Amino acid sequence: MRFLHSHKTLEPEHQETLSRSFFQGRAGKEVQHCIQCGTCSGSCPLAGEMDLGPRRVLDLLRDGFMEDVLRSRTIWLCVSCNACLTRCPRGIPVPDVMYVLRVMALEHGLACRGYKMPDVYQGFLRQGEKRGRVSESRLAAGYGLLHPSDMPGRLSLALRLLRRRRI
Amino acid sequence: MTMSDGFYFYPGCSYETAAGYKESVDAVCSRLDIRLEEVPGWNCCGSTAGFSLQGDYGVYHPALVMARASRAGAKELVTGCNGCFNTLRKTRKLLLQDQDLYARTRDKILQEGGPDSAPQLPVRHLLQVLSSRGKMHKSPLSPDMSGLRVAAYYGCLFSRPWTDVDDPEHPQMLDRYIEGLGFTPVNYSLKTACCGAAHALAYREQTEMLVERIIRSMQDKQADLAAVICPLCQLNLESAQLSLGLPRLPVLFFTQVAGLALGVPKKELGLDKLLIEPGKI
Ligand code: SF4
Numbered sequence: 001m002r003f004l005h006s007h008k009t010l011e012p013e014h015q016e017t018l019s020r021s022f023f024q025g026r027a028g029k030e031v032q033h034c035i036q037c038g039t040c041s042g043s044c045p046l047a048g049e050m051d052l053g054p055r056r057v058l059d060l061l062r063d064g065f066m067e068d069v070l071r072s073r074t075i076w077l078c079v080s081c082n083a084c085l086t087r088c089p090r091g092i093p094v095p096d097v098m099y100v101l102r103v104m105a106l107e108h109g110l111a112c113r114g115y116k117m118p119d120v121y122q123g124f125l126r127q128g129e130k131r132g133r134v135s136e137s138r139l140a141a142g143y144g145l146l147h148p149s150d151m152p153g154r155l156s157l158a159l160r161l162l163r164r165r166r167i
Numbered sequence: 168m169t170m171s172d173g174f175y176f177y178p179g180c181s182y183e184t185a186a187g188y189k190e191s192v193d194a195v196c197s198r199l200d201i202r203l204e205e206v207p208g209w210n211c212c213g214s215t216a217g218f219s220l221q222g223d224y225g226v227y228h229p230a231l232v233m234a235r236a237s238r239a240g241a242k243e244l245v246t247g248c249n250g251c252f253n254t255l256r257k258t259r260k261l262l263l264q265d266q267d268l269y270a271r272t273r274d275k276i277l278q279e280g281g282p283d284s285a286p287q288l289p290v291r292h293l294l295q296v297l298s299s300r301g302k303m304h305k306s307p308l309s310p311d312m313s314g315l316r317v318a319a320y321y322g323c324l325f326s327r328p329w330t331d332v333d334d335p336e337h338p339q340m341l342d343r344y345i346e347g348l349g350f351t352p353v354n355y356s357l358k359t360a361c362c363g364a365a366h367a368l369a370y371r372e373q374t375e376m377l378v379e380r381i382i383r384s385m386q387d388k389q390a391d392l393a394a395v396i397c398p399l400c401q402l403n404l405e406s407a408q409l410s411l412g413l414p415r416l417p418v419l420f421f422t423q424v425a426g427l428a429l430g431v432p433k434k435e436l437g438l439d440k441l442l443i444e445p446g447k448i
């Protein structure tokens with residue numbers, strides 16, 4: 001078994017508490033029906049980029065390895081494309097599983113290092129709540145301030161959009 | 168389609184800045200006598216950000232959209248964005264199956280001064296509305312346009328997992344629509360492959376790989392252009408081609424394609440906003 005994180009920080013009791021709370025929720029209850037067929041991982045457009053495939057995430061969850069799952073890049077790389085959900089023979093809402101895990105990872109300070117999607121999501125929601133609506137250019141600018149190294153490649157796109165009055 | 172039909176249009180945040188989406192929707196709808204009434208005072212649906220940070224309580228923002236629409240008299244919502252489409256439909260489904268979530272959501276809307284009206288409505292995609300209008304073009308296409316090969320691109324969330332909309336794996340609605348306009352729909356295998364959605368911002372390299380496969384699959388089948396039904400798909404499909412230096416394939420909104428067939432002057436369709444100019448038309 002490949003353990004992803006050698007530096008565990010969670011006590012076993014803490015993992016058990018998180019596990020219990022996960023399986024009490026709507027998505028957690030569904031995970032119990034997984035037959036580990038791997039259709040989700042085979043359908044996932046980003047499985048090749050993930051440290052754990054979606055099937056493996058569900059497997060580790062049921063075995064109680066909450067920390068491995070919560071620190072994984074996978075839970076942030078999922079794009080909510082619904083391919084797994086549509087094809088799963090058990091109808092398991094895998095994207096919803098990822099959502100629950102995201103909330104839990106952030107709540108307990110366990111989101112993996114170098115993760116970037118929380119910043120995208122937080123910028124998005126904050127803007128939506130403050131202004132009612134979200135502008136993509138303002139979102140990209142806010143994100144750029146937090147992750148300047150991602151920006152150079154984006155600059156030429158921004159200029160092109162600007163020239164065509166799309167920002 | 169007018170207000171009296173009980174339809175209200177939810178444009179979503181990306182609609183206005185999208186490359187000629189609003190322009191072409193306005194032009195096509197006015198020629199088809201469809202009046203799109205916007206949801207008064209609409210707010211952002213929260214998209215995947217809402218669910219990612221709030222779990223099931225992410226239904227609050229889309230529920231507020233629907234409550235505002237029902238207060239205005241809406242019986243049904245129409246949107247032209249796959250992201251909004253999925254978020255709103257998913258919210259309706261969750262609220263109908265979970266009474267506790269429904270009650271909490273409704274309470275929160277009231278607490279925040281929102282309207283006391285049903286926070287869940289049936290939701291249709293603009294493509295469903297336009298294609299239910301049947302054959303549209305009156306005169307045959309001009310010689311430079313007939314025979315154009317158009318690749319219908321549905322993206323993820325129009326048909327997945329919505330079995331009541333179309334076949335989730337092999338949707339046909341946009342292909343038939345394109346055919347009805349007089350163009351030749353292209354058969355290729357990645358019509359519902361993911362464009363990377365909002366991840367394009369943070370995981371650009373990974374999502375551009377996804378787009379490269381899609382564009383190449385269209386080009387392998389000699390597509391002249393792609394027709395899309397979502398602002399984010401349009402932006403991702405277009406921008407990744409430029410940064411990867413791929414042979415270029417113009418990516419138009421399905422309403423721009425419809426406008427061309429209806430003889431709408433090109434400048435009314437916002438084609439000048441596309442990053443990849445549609446040279447052939
Ligand atoms: S497709 Fe469904 S049943 Fe199969 S491994 Fe994935 S979640 Fe489990």
Ligand code: SF4
Pocket residue numbers: 040043044045046047054077078079080081082083084085094095
């Ligand atoms: S919803 Fe997420 S986990 Fe499922 S196939 Fe799409 S990216 Fe992969």
